[in-house]
Amino acid sequence: MESVKSQSYEVHINELAKAALNQHIAKTSYSKIFLLVDENTKAHCLPIFNEMIDFPIDSVLEIESGEENKHIRTCLQLWEDLSNLDGDRKSLLINLGGGVLTDMGGFVASTFKRGIDFINIPTTLLSMVDASIGGKTGVDLGSLKNQVGVINQPQMVLIFPEFLKTLDPRQTKSGYAEMLKHGLIQDSSYWNDLIEDGDFTDAACIQRSIAIKNEVVLQDPTEQGLRKILNFGHTLGHAIESYCLDNHDKKTLLHGEAIAAGMILEGYLSHEMRGLSKLSVDEIKKGFLKHFDKVDFTEDDIDAILQLLKYDKKNSHGNVNFVLLQEIGKAVTDIRIPEELFQKAFAYYKE
Structure with a gap:
């Protein structure tokens, strides 16, 4: 190969x-x-x-x-x-x-x-x-x-x-979430192939994901612009992962499990802010929940998770910057989100 x-x-x-x-x-x-x-x-x-x-x-x-x-x-x-x-x-x-x-x-x-x-x-x-x-x-x-x-x-x-x-299968599936992300940000056909129960541990699929990430990194090795798209789902996903890691009454999430939730949430934000179709948002949610358990969030959990956003590495000049989707396979960077949309995103996730 x-x-x-x-x-x-x-x-x-x-x-x-x-x-x-x-x-x-x-x-x-x-x-x-x-x-x-x-x-x-x-x-x-x-x-x-x-x-x-x-x-x-x-x-x-x-x-x-x-x-x-x-x-x-x-x-x-x-x-x-x-x-x-x-x-x-x-x-x-x-x-x-x-x-x-x-x-x-x-x-x-x-x-x-x-x-x-x-x-x-x-x-x-x-x-x-x-x-x-x-x-x-x-x-x-x-x-x-x-x-x-x-x-x-x-x-x-x-x-x-x-x-x-x-x-164990849970660890393997954690990596699957990142592969799905590669499809969402750069290659809609790859997303479609992966979400259909294919063998995502196949060497050809692994190579395709590596090639997608490598292509992005080659153009922007120090994350000044394009490389930020690799963070889709990670702004909220990292906050969720950190919150669950720091709270012993919450189930500790693997990285892929947290960003799977993050990608559903940020998919909804993409619909509100960048016009991603509702059909695509629902497809993303259905696709991830087919493979990843839904995380249970209380209102207190959500408030605490949103407080953690201020520590995200993509922040600049006090602003929390998001990566969103214009369509499946095309991502945009440096999007600021009105605070009221976060609650709507979590409500959509919990539906």
């Missing part, structure tokens, strides 16, 4: 990925090779990875899995580990894990000794089609998502769909 070429690196899939990794290590004189895992990828993915490589790993670093561990304290421990294990500027960090691990591993590598090389090997569908692509790295600030980080590109991203067999 053909690799996807970005500006400074490539995304390789299956056998091409294996060959690319071994060739890169063979021709690059790294002083140390570190591998970052969590307890899940150590148990389920590391044995598979060890069968793929033709080179030794100097040290395996382990962190605890979960969004609640994506914070600066974990980074501090990793920086200390790298230093104690004689890591230097010619070291390499290979990140073997989901979006939390590749985000944080990329950030740790980008800041240790002012920057060492890193390679992402995503093991969840979410990280394959989204988190590991595009160079965004970082950590959360408390329960607020991705408030600290840098944009820095990996040496390569390697996709092995066989790792998806190690996941």
Whole structure:
């Protein structure tokens, strides 16, 4: 399967990925090779990875899995580990894990000794089609998502769909939400194909999502304009995710579950603000609720979620900026929403 070429690196899939990794290590004189895992990828993915490589790993670093561990304290421990294990500027960090691990591993590598090389090997569908692509790295600030980080590109991203067999279905479906987003913002035919119960874990579908995101990032690597469309569903979705993470009486949502709700809500806002047809809004809602459980929001929940919008990374000059749809397959950025529409959007979601 053909690799996807970005500006400074490539995304390789299956056998091409294996060959690319071994060739890169063979021709690059790294002083140390570190591998970052969590307890899940150590148990389920590391044995598979060890069968793929033709080179030794100097040290395996382990962190605890979960969004609640994506914070600066974990980074501090990793920086200390790298230093104690004689890591230097010619070291390499290979990140073997989901979006939390590749985000944080990329950030740790980008800041240790002012920057060492890193390679992402995503093991969840979410990280394959989204988190590991595009160079965004970082950590959360408390329960607020991705408030600290840098944009820095990996040496390569390697996709092995066989790792998806190690996941429970809920984790896999979380990545499916991001794939549906790619269709909504850029490719209506892809949206139609995905929403019809196809095998979204198929390598061809994964490659298509990667290609869509890569095409956007190539045109706007530092998110000055076009790249903002990748945040459709994320303004409200991130606020929902943060709120549920910080409130123990609420069910903790996976990223894809939260942004699925966010895309329904922002689909409704698109109807009100940009003329997205009611037929399309209903199609989006029906499509997501076919695959994702509806989240129960009280009035107090909604008020608290809306308060979190002020922390969104797309905000500028005190304004909360939304990505909306003009039609399925065409997104627009930097839209301000009148406050009264938020309640209408949640009412539509709850219908």
